Amino acid sequence: xxxxxxxxxxxxxxxxxxxxxxxxxxxxxxxxxxxxxxxxxxxxxxxxxxxxxxxxxxxxxxxxxxxxxxxxxxxxxxxxxxxxxxxxxxxxxxxxxxxxxxxxxxxxxxxxxxxxxxxxxxxxxxxxxxxxxxxxxxxxxxxxxxxxxxxxxxxxxxxxxxxxxxxxxxxxxxxxxxxxxxxxxxxxxxxxxxxxxxxxxxxxxxxxxxxxxxxxxxxxxxxxxxxxxxxxxxxxxxxxx
Numbered sequence: 001x002x003x004x005x006x007x008x009x010x011x012x013x014x015x016x017x018x019x020x021x022x023x024x025x026x027x028x029x030x031x032x033x034x035x036x037x038x039x040x041x042x043x044x045x046x047x048x049x050x051x052x053x054x055x056x057x058x059x060x061x062x063x064x065x066x067x068x069x070x071x072x073x074x075x076x077x078x079x080x081x082x083x084x085x086x087x088x089x090x091x092x093x094x095x096x097x098x099x100x101x102x103x104x105x106x107x108x109x110x111x112x113x114x115x116x117x118x119x120x121x122x123x124x125x126x127x128x129x130x131x132x133x134x135x136x137x138x139x140x141x142x143x144x145x146x147x148x149x150x151x152x153x154x155x156x157x158x159x160x161x162x163x164x165x166x167x168x169x170x171x172x173x174x175x176x177x178x179x180x181x182x183x184x185x186x187x188x189x190x191x192x193x194x195x196x197x198x199x200x201x202x203x204x205x206x207x208x209x210x211x212x213x214x215x216x217x218x219x220x221x222x223x224x225x226x227x228x229x230x231x232x233x234x235x236x237x238x239x240x241x
Contacts, residue, residue: 002054002155002156002160003051003052003053003054003160003161004051004052004054004057005049005050005051005052006049006050006052006065006066007047007048007049007050007066008030008047008048008049008066008068008071009045009046009047010026010027010030010032010046010047010048011023011026011027011043011044011045011046013045013047015043016043016044016045016085016095016097017042017043017085017086017087017094017095018042018043019042019043019086020040020041020042020043020085020086021043023040023043023044024038024040027046027075030046030048030068030071030072031068031071031072031073031074031075032046032075032076032077033073033075033076033077034077035077035078035079035080035081035115036079036080037079037080038077038078038079038080038081038082038083039081039082039083040083040085041082041083041084041085041086042084042085042086042087042088042095043085043095044083044085044095044096044097044098045085045095045096045097045098046075046097046098046099047097047098047099047100048066048068048071048074048099048100048102048108049066049099049100049101049102050066050101050102050103050104051101051102051103051104051161051164052103052104052161053104053158053159053160053161053162055158055159056104062104062105063105066102070102070108071100071102071108074100074108074109074110074111074126075098075100075110075111076110076111076112076113077113077117078113078114078115078116078117078134079115079116080115080116081113081115081116081117081118081119082117082118082119083096083119084096084118084119084120084121085121089120089140091120091140091179092121092140092141093120093121093140093141094121094140094141095121096119096120096121096122096123097122097123097124098111098123098124099123099124099125099126100126101125101126101127101147103127103161103162103164104161104162109125109126109127109128109129109130109146109166110126110128110129110130110131111124111126111129111130112129112130112131112132113132114132114133114134114135114136114173115134115135116134116135117132117134117135117136117137117138118136118137118138119138120138120139120140120141121140121141121142122138122141122142122143122144123141123142123143123144124144124145125144125145125146125147125149126146127146127147127149127164127166128146128147128166128167128168129146129168129169130144130146130168130169130170131168131169131170131171132171133170133171133172133173133174133175133191134173134174135173135174136171136172136173136174136175136176136177137175137176137177138177139176139177139178139179139180139181139197140179140180141179141180142177142178142179142180142181142182142183143181143182143183144169144171144182144183145169145182145183145184145185146166146167146168146169146185146186147164147165147166147167147185148164148165148184148185149164150164151163151164151165165185166185167185167186168186169183169184169185169186169187169188170187170188170189171183171188171189172188172189172190172191172192172193172207173191173192174191174192175189175190175191175192175193175194175195176193176194176195177189177195178194178195178196178197178198178199179197179198180197180198181195181196181197181198181199181200181201182199182200182201183195183201184200184201184202187201187202187203187204187205188204188205189201189204189205190204190205190206190207190208190209191207191208192207192208192222193205193206193207193208193209193210193211194209194210194211194222195210195211195212195216196210196211196212196213196216196219197212198214199211199212199213199214199216200213200214200215200216201215201216202215202216203215203216205218206218206221208221208222208223209221209222210222
């Protein structure tokens with residue numbers, strides 16, 4: 001028996017991509033945390049999603065409806081962020097999509113976005129946790145998923161939702177993520193790393209390294225080791241992988 005999805009859209013999804021009107025206020029009303037001076041260009045699509053095993057529902061073993069109160073605070077956007085969801089830019093773009101997910105009556109996934117982050121048509125799906133540091137810049141239409149959203153085997157069979165697996169995704173301060181990149185579950189991208197356009201990242205990326213390709217591989221390192229103090233600023237060496 002296939003699993004079932006229940007959704008709460010924080011803003012009417014049909015408005016996604018339209019000119020932004022009171023977006024911060026509407027998101028705050030649904031428990032989204034938004035820091036000072038963050039700016040929304042265009043209307044994003046944000047959703048709280050619950051995935052349930054129908055057989056558990058039919059047996060009365062789980063709650064019948066999604067509970068919005070459990071999702072309050074599951075999405076957090078820092079200060080001075082720029083969220084581009086419009087169709088007016090010269091480059092290809094789409095609405096930013098942020099979704100936190102609960103499986104049956106389990107814990108709700110978390111999205112944590114730091115300060116001064118630029119999101120342009122980025123889609124983030126969190127079954128467990130997606131954490132983005134400060135000063136991270138995303139090119140258009142990046143996808144970040146901490147789960148594939150389904151088990152490898154037994155699609156449409158009993159217990160499908162319960163067998164979904166996830167692993168946290170973390171992106172360090174100052175990272176650059178190129179247009180169209182895909183970041184998969186369990187990946188940590190180090191501080192100051194660069195992910196190339198259309199790269200598919202399934203393994204950790206060291207700090208201050210550049211990765212490209214599918215699957216993504218390190219092509220060079222921007223310095224021998226991270227700079228930790230003002231005294232060492234400018235002393236890093238360019239090192240080829």
